[in-house]
Amino acid sequence: MSRLVAVAANTFRETVRERVLYNLVLFALVMTLSGLLLGQLSIRQDEKIIKDIGLAAMELFGTLIAVFIGTGLVSKEIERRSLFPLLAKPLSRGELFLGKFAGLAFTLLVNVAVMTAGLFLTLLATAGRADALLLAAIVPIYLGLLLVVAFAMLFSSLTSSTLAAVFTVGIAVAGRFTDMVRNLSEVAPAAPRWLGPALYAALPNFANFDLKDRVAYGDPVPATVLVWIAVYALAWIGIVLGLGLAAFRTRDFQ
């Protein structure tokens, strides 16, 4: 366990060194400027627009970090051959793989936490109140980001970092079109009837993690919904990490 934590801590330091935190500076700038400008431009929609921008930026920047750093975590170690000295140490492949996941998960947690603080501060400065209900959208966003990291690590255990990034983006985008996938027979009548339901079951539904709209309009989010979203996310993360781990364990790096 301590070895896993050591890998995670090292991964966190490594990702911070990748200048991920520049993203936070950009976020802070976007939020401040939007807060200052939008009240003038949008006719009474400044608070909603700030919430929309804050939540969308959190999801978008988080996904970019999850894809591009997540795919590099394993495959770059392989491409640079820096993996071999690591594997020579008393460290199992499982500990290394899961430790890297935990490290990036922590980086994303810090990112999301700082962005949340930035969003709350902007709302306090412009609207005079920070809406705690926003957390009901932020937690699912974070869970969705963890799932993206899991996919990024699965693909990077199987192929190069470039292809892994392409596949991960593909999954993240396709997972947002699940309404079309589910009703595939209506969109593409020539497709076999079983294909839509099969793809729907095989793809993670990223729309489940999207409560931004509801929260921006102040609609309540029942706790049971959040619990089921967490269960859904953790089940998917478990499956994908399990597959990634299996691929990483069996891969011949020679």
Add this chain to the structure above:
Amino acid sequence: MTKRLALLLLALAAAVPAGQARIEAELGTPTVQQQVLYLWSGGHVKRLFPGFESIAADLYWLRTVQYFGSERRFAREKRFDLLRPLIEITTDLDPRLEIAYRYGAIFLAEPAPEGAGRPREAAEVLEKGVRNNPRSWRLRQDLGFFYYLFLHDPDRASKVLLEAAELPGAAFWLRTMAADILQKGGEREAARKMWQQMYDQSEEGVLRENAKTRLLSLDSLDAADHLTAAVDTYARRFGHRPARLEELKAAGLWNGPIADAARVPFRYDVGTGRVTVSQSSPMWRPQ
């Protein structure tokens, strides 16, 4: 050599504007590139931003406001061609964005040059808003107001206002207003109540300014009616109508200004004795 080159350059420099002028004379003067909307369907835009429809709606709403403002302020022809598609895309992306229906309808309904002068389309926008937000009494209230104020359909307006009154949280006066507008002869008073409500319900900005102008316009119509009555009194007293409205003041029949709320003098027809708001005044509205 240098002198010759300089002369040649001068001659060529003179030829450029002359050539341009000839080309423009033949092909016409180039005009400013019209604003372009690349995607006309809300459904298509929605597919481009999966999971980010709300922020896309915000961007389209900002563009709608900017488009309306720039067209109203700077455009020569003030055609507002893109206004309806922009409102449609915004509300397709975020069907709950009430502000887009309410302000969009005002932008569309107000007569040119203040708006697009398309009240039927404005009512359609509000009808869409009511369909997408069946629990919103404000949208239904606005739809009722629009039927009355812009489409001059009191029966339909009254029906919609009664529907609005049934919704939770609805204002208590909606029922009374629904009844009032069905009474003949009280049109201006009903209109005044509606614009007063729009003024009270809106914050500083376009909607409030518009409602204020409308209220001042109704005040100006009242003043014109009172002046017409004063002209009648003058005619009865002196056996002829006054040649100019200023004579009413001299006769002690009028002590207020003989201009409307925008300080534009009223139009006076000596032949009929009618005083009306001048068409050149910002207070003038088609009746």
